[in-house]
Amino acid sequence: MERYDAGLKIIAGAQIAKERNELEYAHSQYVKGIEELIKLVQDEKDANVALLVRKHVSKFMEEAENLLNNPSEHARELRKRAAMIEGRAKDAEKGFKIGLALQYYTEAADTFTALRHESFGELKKWAGEKALAALNKAEYFQKLQKCTTKTKGNNPGKSADDANILGLPSAPGGEEEDAYSVPANMTAIDPNDEGPNPNSLTMVFARVNKAEVEKILIQGNQINGKFFERFFLTDADEKNYEGSAWKDPDGYPKLSEVQRESHARWGRPSQIFLSPYLFHSLEGRVIVQSSGYSHSFALSLSVCADWERRFGKSLISRSIYPHVRGIPVLSRSGRYVLKMLVNGAVRKVCIDEFLPVKSEGEVELMCSSSLGREEIWACLYEKAYFKLHGSYDFTGWTSCEDLHALCGWIPEEIHLHSMEGGGGGGGGGG
Structure with a gap:
């Protein structure tokens, strides 16, 4: 032996x-x-x-x-703690709480690193990967926080009344912006605020059960047989819009009767225009809707565009993605995401770049567009809105509902009556 x-x-x-x-x-x-x-x-x-x-x-x-x-007791405790901190970081990220997200992701990276030193084998490898992922997140939110500080520093004395309820950013040509700024609805949150900072307006001034609200908002994802999830910080990442040509897995919105009678087909902007733009300039007066159907949405787009030019603040121009340094640009992959306020939350509507055009004769768009300009923003907004409502046959309601979905604005309604009917008027708001 x-x-x-x-x-x-x-x-x-x-x-x-x-x-x-x-x-x-x-x-x-x-x-x-x-x-x-x-x-x-x-x-x-x-x-x-x-x-x-x-x-x-x-x-x-x-x-x-x-x-x-069977890792050591200390390693098990570290793993449990790291998972808990990572969960808090994800909750802060979903709530647009940049400061808290940075704090928790940094702490999670440190805890996963400690776990890596306390373990070996597959657990060591897993902990290292989690530490790196958390560190990347922390660096991302640190960059966002710096942009927030710069944005606040460039707007001294700005009152809360200057911002609209969705925290939409300033339009190009309005307030001076930092070249590396991100959309204000991503940065206009106090990073030190540890109170409620919900995605939904239903939670703003009420004490509610967060679990119940979350359940309701999740149920609100399904609209007309499709799913429209809430818009989160990660949806703004430029990497989401890279890659090969993208085609919407939900298919195209159903065409209207007039479009079908004209044998409309779907074409890419590069097949329709010589040099397509996303925005050439933002003017409501050039927005026209295709003949054969009438609805309020084109009018609502026109109102928002003219409001932006008049007041120098954004209502809708920054609600379409991808962005590069905070500015909307054409998508290389043809994938676009538009933010709309629906079912109590800012939701994302994903569409591809295909637009309805006449199949015969001169190329002509069969949708709302900008007269005489090779820009496609109005076409994309309309396509997203009709995807939300199921079809180009959707005739709309009033501009009040359209504007609420576009920018969260609840305008006043004034009902005009004939003198024979007693005259007068009434207003309603919300």
């Missing part, structure tokens, strides 16, 4: 390391000792000795396996 002493000595060292909680070293010594014993037992001529050694090897292999499957 003396020939096995070297291997058994290595195993004894592994067991001592295990007691000292030096688990990675203990596991490596178990493996080394087991390999030594297996190599020697293959030449063992005494069957009884060989059987005894193999039993011991089996026991040592089980002990080594347990080290992999």
Whole structure:
């Protein structure tokens, strides 16, 4: 049995390391000792000795396996704590709480790093990957927080009344903006605010059960048989709009009767225009709707565009993605996301770049567009709105509902009556 002493000595060292909680070293010594014993037992001529050694090897292999499957108590505590902090970070991210998200992701990265040092094998690899992911998130939110500080510093004395309820950003040509600023609805949140900062307006001035509200908002994702989830910070990431040509898996919105009678087809902007723009300039007076159907949405787009030009603040121009340094641009992949306020939350409507055009004769758009300009923003907004409502056959209601979906504005309604009917007027707001 003396020939096995070297291997058994290595195993004894592994067991001592295990007691000292030096688990990675203990596991490596178990493996080394087991390999030594297996190599020697293959030449063992005494069957009884060989059987005894193999039993011991089996026991040592089980002990080594347990080290992999049962991390130390400290490692288990670190893993539990890291998961808890990561959950808080994700909640802060969903709530647009930049300061809290930065704090929690930084703490999560530190905790996952500590777990990596306390573990080995697959757990060590997993903890390292989680630490790197959390660190990347922390760096992202640190950049956002710097943009927030710059934006606030460039607007001294700005009152709360200057911002609209959705926190939409200033339009190009309005207030001076930092070149690296991000949309104000991503940054106009106090990073030190630890109070409620909901995605939904239903939570603003009321004490409610957050779980119940969350359930209602999730139920509100389904509209006309399709799902429209809430818009989160991660949806603004430029990487979401990269890659090969994208086609909407939901298909095209159903065409109107007039469009079908004209045998309308779907074409990309590059097939329709020589040099397409997303925005050439934002003017309501050039927005026209295709003949054959009438609805309020084109009028609502026109109102928003003219309001932006008049007051120098954005209502809708920054609600279409992708953005580069806070400015909407054409999507290389043809994928666009538009933000609309629907069912109590700012939701994302994903569409591709295909637009309805006449199939015969001169190329002509069969949708709302900008007269005489190769810009497509009005076409995309209309397509997104009709995807939301199911079809280009949707005739709309009044501009009040359209404007509310576009920018969260609840305008006053003034009903005009004839003099014979008693005259007067009434107003309604919300």
